[in-house]
Amino acid sequence: MALYWAASGAMATTASLATVGTTTTLKTLLQIASPSTRMLRVVEWGISFGGSAAATPIMCELIQTDVAATVTAHVAAGVQPYDDPNAPASLVTLGTSATGYNASAEGTITATRTADAQLVAPTTQYVKQWPLGREFVLPVSKFLRVRVKATTAGVEAYTYVVWQEA
Known part of the structure; x- marks a missing residue:
């Protein structure tokens, strides 16, 4: 099965991937909406x-939610095959209340499930790979979010997620 990748900005073409600024309140930098047919x-x-x-x-969370944030919608080209350049297009749901980045509104979440949570210095980076067979599974019709909260607004960030559609 193919792997897919999406980041917290539009697909880089003639310019590099844009960063997203942090805030002093929770902010979703990247959101992935699972399709209704696949985890x-x-x-x-x-x-x-x-x-x-x-x-x-900076507080960083990778969480599952039941409610979408309002985001800048990714287009199909922004959700890329990762390990197989000939893979079919991802089935994730695209749109301003689905897969996208740089949330303008968080929505009222009623339930979450945490995949990972870290405190990351504003001058560094963090990467997590799950062992094979122990990956975090996002159920159908749910939202995966990378959220951050900084004590000082304006620190620029990049984030990404790699997943398999099962």
């Missing part, structure tokens, strides 16, 4: 920050 097996995720000085770590 997603998260095999890896990562985040890096562009801070220039050591400071209070």
